[in-house]
Structure formats: structure tokens, C-alpha cells
Amino acid sequence: MSDHIVIVGSGFAAYQLVKSIRKLDTATAITAITVVTADNGDDYAKPDLSHVFSRQQTASDLIKQSATEFAQANAITLLNNTRVEAIDSTGKQLDYVNKSSKGTLQYSKLVLATGAQAFVPPFTGNAADEVITLNSLTEYAANQDKIAAAKSVLVLGAGLIGTEIAMDLSIAGKQVTLTDKATHIMPSLLPEILSASVYQTMAEHGVVLKLGQTVDSIHRHHQQLIAQTSDGQHTEYDVIIAAMGLKSNITLAKQAGLTIQQGIVIDSHLQTSHPDIYALGDCAEMDGQVRAFLQPTMLSAMALAKTLTGNPTPVNLPNSLIKAKTPWFPLSLSGQTTRKDTKWEIIKTESGYIAKAFDPQTNNLLGFVASHDQQSSAFPLLRQLQ
Structure with a gap:
């Protein structure tokens, strides 16, 4: 069998890999690539989903290239709206199904x-099944009209994505409530002193913040969704959006017998526990971490x-x-x-914060957060990190 690379998925990681391979190909040796995806396969910028509301964008506005255009431009075979049912790692083939056919791909x-x-x-x-998620263009397309018509929105999750969405919805004129069981904003990214400043800024802009609370139940009463929180309150909303974190899609890898933990376990070459199967992007786990950000995915795709x-x-x-695409409190951070x-060491100026985290024993820089106009300090600080 001649070399044939099959990629399952059509998100940023998959398409970045396709583009990277094509940059390495020569005119006389074009690598055969087939992409199989359960989605439509259009190429879009997923981070833009965080500010579609204030920009009044529809799902179609986010598409950079249609699936057909991307396939033609990059000389790939694209099986879109197609689900992979099983992987035979021994026979090096997968079974797929779509509306019109079933097939096997070597x-x-x-x-x-x-x-x-x-x-x-x-x-x-x-109404537990009426909670909306916005982790893909398909999900946004299915819910954009409902969100556009909503006046009140409850956002579940005060992490990075939830905070970005809450701000954007508020800018778009929605009455927004943000809730989380954590007691401060972006708890996995910000020290509490900066989290408190983000909290104050959001409150000043009219966002209702219910932190240190959980949602216990969601019921529908006529046109309204009623959320009961752990403080005993029942509050009505038009729409409820969950932004409570991500779970790697590992079902196929598990079926194929690959080693999985939080994600699909890979080595430094992005190879799984099977020598001819690799994993990339939000589904992959290296050194015990799933690096769900653009930069590590880009570097991984190139390698x-x-x-x-x-x-x-x-x-x-x-x-x-x-x-962080948080317009009222823009942030750059690392480490x-x-x-x-x-x-x-935290310095507050009229142009923003510079916060540096040091190891108390060695005094080495461990991490930093820069806000507003002080974000220009981010790259020099990034070079100083261990």
C-alpha cells in the first residue's frame, strides 16, 4: 500500500496538520491525505466563537473556506458528515458511515x-437537555437564533471561555448572569487579586456574578428556563449556556485499544501506544497534560x-x-x-497590571499576567520563563 495518511477530525488541529504537510510536499511527491469528519468540514477560526454576539455574526460569517474549497486548495479527499465507527489497528483500516454509504478506509x-x-x-x-454549548461552529449554528432572541442568559462556568462569552453577551445587550462553584473568576489562570479586579469590572458593567454556587436543577416553565442554585434561589432565563470545561474525545482511541488517561496518551513524536497511530490537539495528552491552546497545537502540527x-x-x-479575549479586561499570561x-510582585498603573510570580526559593520567574496596555510586556517576560 502506498503512503496514505488518514486524519479523523476537521478542527484547527487537523487542518493545521494538512497545511503543514502540504508546505513540506514537493510538486513531484504529493502525500495522499484523506480527512474524515463528522462535521461539515468548513474551515473556521474557533476562537472567534467567543465574540460572535457583540459582532452580530452568524455561523456562516466565521467560515474562512468552505469544506469543498479547503479540500480543493489542499488536494485532499474529504469525507465530511461521516462518522468513524471503528478502527482496526492491526489491519490498518477504519470503518465509516454516512447518510449515503458505509465503507472501509485503509x-x-x-x-x-x-x-x-x-x-x-x-x-x-x-429542561436539563436544553443547556446550550458553543464548542463548535455546528453548535453555534444550531443555537444562534435562540441566543439572538434571548434577553437574559445564564452562563455556567467562570473560566476563560465562560468569562469571554459572558462579557461578549453583555456587550451585545443581554442581561447576563455568570455562575461557578469556584469562588473567583478564571481560577485556573489568575491569582485571586487579579481575579477580584476582573470581578469588579464585570459587576460594574452589569453582569450578575454568582460565584461559590452550583446549579442544582433546570426546569422549563412556558417560555422560560428556571435555574435553581445552591443558595435556594430560582431565577428565570431565556437561554442557559454551559462553558464548564472540555473533555477529550477518546471513544475511538479506547475502541482501538490505545492508552488513554485524560486524553489519548502520546510521546514526544505525537505517537500513541500504536506505532502507526498519532494524536493531535485537544484530544491528545503529553506528559500528563492536555494542551488545549493554539500555540502548542500549531507547533505539534508542524513537527x-x-x-x-x-x-x-x-x-x-x-x-x-x-x-484572553476579555474586552473589558484584556489579559496575556503564561507559566x-x-x-x-x-x-x-504586582504593579498596577493607569495602563494596566503587570503581575510576576517568582519561586520563593530561587527567585526565578515562574509565570506572569499582564493586562490592558501592559500586554506589550508579555513577550519579553515569556522569554524569561524557565
Whole structure:
């Protein structure tokens, strides 16, 4: 069998890999690539989903290239709206099904770029299944009209995505409530002193913040959704959106017998426990971490493209710069920003914050957060990180 790379998934990771492979291909040696995806396969910028409301964008506005255009531009075979049912790692083939047919696809190398799905707890109540998630263009397309018509919105989850969505909805004129069992905003990214400043800013802009609380049940009463929170209150909303974190899509990998933990376990070459199967993006776990940000995915895709085209290349993931799309309180951060034993140096100026986290023993820089106009300090600080 001639070399044939099959990629499962059509998100940022999958399409970044396709583009990286094509950059390495020569005119006389074009690698055969087939992409199989359960979605439509359109190429879009997923981070833009965080500010579609204030920009009054529809799902179609976010598409950079249609599925057909992307396939033609990158000389790939695209099986869209197609679900992979099983992987035979011994026979190096997969079974797929779509509306019109079932089939089997042979591969020489297989890449799982199956991404992640939004986590939604098992709420009680007759409207528990009406909670919206916005982790893909397909999900937004299915719910955009409902959100556009809503006047009041409850956002579940005060992490990065939930905070971005809450701000954007408020800018769009919605009455927004943000709730989380955590007691402060973006608890996995910000020290409490900066989280408190973000909290104050959001409150000043009219966002209702219910932190340190959980939603126990969701019921529908006529046109309204009623959420009962752990403080005993019952509040009506038009729409409820869950942004409570992501779970790696590992079902296929588990069926194929690959090693999985939080995600699909890979080594420095992005190889799974099977030598001809690789994993990339939000579904992949390296050194005990799922690195669900753009920079590590881009670097991983470039390294994997070299490996798949005959030049085995390990990926070296440096500290990633995270840029929060929080318009009222723009942030850039990196490193260890929530360790309890760090020594913080925080400078507040009229143009924003610069917060540096140091190791109390060695005084080495461990992490930093820069806000507003002080974000220009981010790249020099990034170079100083261990």
C-alpha cells in the first residue's frame, strides 16, 4: 500500500496538520491525505466563537473556506458528515458511515484529531437537555437564533471561555448572569487579586456574578428556563449556556485499544501506544497534560507533518502565551500563575497590571499576567520563563 495518511477530525488541529504537510510536499511527491469528519468540514477560526454576539455574526460569517474549497486548495479527499465507527489497528483500516454509504478506509498512518466536547453535568429537571454549548461552529449554528432572541442568559462556568462569552453577551445587550462553584473568576489562570479586579469590572458593567454556587436543577416553565442554585434561589432565563470545561474525545482511541488517561496518551513524536497511530490537539495528552491552546497545537502540527513525511521530529513545547479575549479586561499570561507557594510582585498603573510570580526559593520567574496596555510586556517576560 502506498503512503496514505488518514486524519479523523476537521478542527484547527487537523487542518493545521494538512497545511503543514502540504508546505513540506514537493510538486513531484504529493502525500495522499484523506480527512474524515463528522462535521461539515468548513474551515473556521474557533476562537472567534467567543465574540460572535457583540459582532452580530452568524455561523456562516466565521467560515474562512468552505469544506469543498479547503479540500480543493489542499488536494485532499474529504469525507465530511461521516462518522468513524471503528478502527482496526492491526489491519490498518477504519470503518465509516454516512447518510449515503458505509465503507472501509485503509491507511498507512492514522492521525486522531478528534478534539474535545464541552462538559455538561447531569442536571436534574425537565429542561436539563436544553443547556446550550458553543464548542463548535455546528453548535453555534444550531443555537444562534435562540441566543439572538434571548434577553437574559445564564452562563455556567467562570473560566476563560465562560468569562469571554459572558462579557461578549453583555456587550451585545443581554442581561447576563455568570455562575461557578469556584469562588473567583478564571481560577485556573489568575491569582485571586487579579481575579477580584476582573470581578469588579464585570459587576460594574452589569453582569450578575454568582460565584461559590452550583446549579442544582433546570426546569422549563412556558417560555422560560428556571435555574435553581445552591443558595435556594430560582431565577428565570431565556437561554442557559454551559462553558464548564472540555473533555477529550477518546471513544475511538479506547475502541482501538490505545492508552488513554485524560486524553489519548502520546510521546514526544505525537505517537500513541500504536506505532502507526498519532494524536493531535485537544484530544491528545503529553506528559500528563492536555494542551488545549493554539500555540502548542500549531507547533505539534508542524513537527508531526515532518514525522509523517519521513523526517521524525519530536515536538518541543515551550511556555505558551495565553491571550484572553476579555474586552473589558484584556489579559496575556503564561507559566505557573496559580501556584499557592509563589511570591507575587504586582504593579498596577493607569495602563494596566503587570503581575510576576517568582519561586520563593530561587527567585526565578515562574509565570506572569499582564493586562490592558501592559500586554506589550508579555513577550519579553515569556522569554524569561524557565
